[in-house]
Amino acid sequence: MADLVHDKPNGERVPTVICDGVDIVYRVNGTGAGRGSATAALNRILSRNQAEKAAGVRRVHAVKNVCFTAYKGEAIGLIGTNGSGKSTLLKAVAGLLPVENGKIYTNGQPSLLGVNAALMSDLTGERNVHLGGLAMGMSREQVKERYQDIVDFSGINEKGDFITLPMRTYSSGMAARLRFSIAAAKDHDVLLIDEALATGDRSFQKRSEDRIRELRRHAGTVFLVSHNNNSIRDTCDRVLWLERGVLRMDGPTEEVLAEYEAFTGGSDKPKGTTAPRPSPPAKPSKQEQKQPGAGKVPLPS
């Protein structure tokens, strides 16, 4: 990953993430074919692809030739039906997955906040706030200073003194709220949020959305993966729509959501899931037209 320029005094938009022709491929071992030393010997003389085939490695091409540029101050929604590559792309931007082809450039440190982000279930919420804060790069003093705000934001203590109980006693929603609150306590250069808003009650979602807006004001870039189109509407001004690993559309939230909702019939499942149907034509947005490679790409059949 390369570092980009930090600030432009002439008011030009500052890029924070550039994805340039990114392909991401998972390799799944143990899908049945050859084993043992004969295979190992064969692997040495075959090309990588042939060797993987011989060893029973299945390739899952999760993200295909994705190009976009994100700028400081943007909140970008990532949408698409199940298995379309949203989480995979987010992990790659966070630097947690290698790319097969292409490049990802980031300006500043990306932080991935997933609902599965690891906190220690045997430790109390309080300890997790401290450890989580340190793990995100806050100093001890900063964590101490922000501790009460984090707990208040999470709402964990609204129904009793839960913060001093081990996290294994929390409901999944409570745990997800605490994770979000810890991550949101810091100003991030690039904050990547995977479904965090899907958990928690409406008032917590509202607080989270407000906090995302605040993070944007502090000049970061926020990516939000969500199946909740209303959260995307309330939070994001730009949306990337991935379908079967391909960037299908990149543009203003309303334009992209309108096409997406026509495609899915308003829900997250494409209409007529029993038989494949041709997708409706979607116009590239003005923004897409300006950004090479960020336009609509035909889906593979």
Ligand SMILES: Nc1ncnc2c1ncn2[C@@H]1O[C@H](COP(=O)(O)OP(=O)(O)OP(=O)(O)O)[C@@H](O)[C@H]1O
């Ligand atoms: N660890 C993995 N190993 C192999 N294949 C994987 C792995 N993780 C994801 N995939 C595959 O990659 C593709 C994209 O998955 P991904 O989780 O990125 O989709 P998604 O859009 O985030 O889905 P969802 O909306 O259901 O969370 C899917 O085909 C999935 O089966």
